[in-house]
Amino acid sequence: MNTSPIAFLKGHGTQNDFVIVPDPDNALDLPADAVARLCDRRAGIGGDGLLHVVRSAAHPEAKAMADEAEWFMDYRNGDGSIAEMCGNGVRVFAWYLVRAGLVEAGDLAIATRGGVKKAHIAKTGDVTVSMGRALLPEAGVTVSVDGRSWPARNVNMGNPHAVAFVDALDHAGDLRAVPPYSPAGVYPDGVNIEFVVDRGPRHVAMRVHERGAGETLSCGTGACAVAVAAARRDGADPALTGTPVTYTVDLPGGTLVITEHPDGEIEMTGPAVIVAEGVIDPALLAR
Numbered sequence: 001m002n003t004s005p006i007a008f009l010k011g012h013g014t015q016n017d018f019v020i021v022p023d024p025d026n027a028l029d030l031p032a033d034a035v036a037r038l039c040d041r042r043a044g045i046g047g048d049g050l051l052h053v054v055r056s057a058a059h060p061e062a063k064a065m066a067d068e069a070e071w072f073m074d075y076r077n078g079d080g081s082i083a084e085m086c087g088n089g090v091r092v093f094a095w096y097l098v099r100a101g102l103v104e105a106g107d108l109a110i111a112t113r114g115g116v117k118k119a120h121i122a123k124t125g126d127v128t129v130s131m132g133r134a135l136l137p138e139a140g141v142t143v144s145v146d147g148r149s150w151p152a153r154n155v156n157m158g159n160p161h162a163v164a165f166v167d168a169l170d171h172a173g174d175l176r177a178v179p180p181y182s183p184a185g186v187y188p189d190g191v192n193i194e195f196v197v198d199r200g201p202r203h204v205a206m207r208v209h210e211r212g213a214g215e216t217l218s219c220g221t222g223a224c225a226v227a228v229a230a231a232r233r234d235g236a237d238p239a240l241t242g243t244p245v246t247y248t249v250d251l252p253g254g255t256l257v258i259t260e261h262p263d264g265e266i267e268m269t270g271p272a273v274i275v276a277e278g279v280i281d282p283a284l285l286a287r
């Protein structure tokens, strides 16, 4: 059980906000219910998710990556569930390490459940991350909201996404509940659902319902999934042409720039901001 006050910071990336809990030696007990209490916007600190900052060597899920990446992003959704990857989170995680003097700005490898990600951290707080390749399972998916249904593209960025192109973002309605999708069983571990409209050539806007968090103001892996789905819809595939393809993705909380390279690697660039720091009363974490 945690008995001493616990340091935390609060940060966001395009207003996808996170409670940051530095715990280099992995000494804290952070079960799902404690994470949910910390992320509660009324009775806790509030956040779409939590970034548990641990040395890779000290975490059983990251030990094998310790030679490549000193730090492990143990990402949790706001409801306490575990996710493989968080695009906005990894930028905020990288910026926290720089701000804390634990790493230098510049190039950094970060261990995540989705593998080691390479980041480039500018001194301004803008961070570019190589997010890996998108998998595009063939499964056709349908997403429905308020009596409307759309075909959606199944895109896996380490975590699962369903990308639906809609006529207007307000057609996605109230996204507090998970929009129903079919067929059942395509996403056995749940899914993040993106609703997308065109804004111009290689420029889209989106809303997202995140697994484990509800509607958020931004999702980095979601923006990557959207950029790839938009590129394929537009007939652009860098693997076939040898030319990188870049999409600007507007989200309610800001803008991300996503480039897919001919080798399939997807690069995401966006801001990372730390807004506060303080101390958690251990009573909040007690069961």
Ligand SMILES: N[C@@H](CCC[C@H](N)C(=O)O)C(=O)O
Pocket (backbone or CB within 6 Å): 016, 049, 077, 082, 083, 084, 085, 086, 087, 088, 089, 159, 160, 192, 210, 211, 212, 213, 216, 218, 219, 220, 221, 222
């Ligand atoms: N907001 C994140 C994604 C966080 C994880 C997601 N909710 C999931 O469960 O897969 C991002 O910026 O990518």
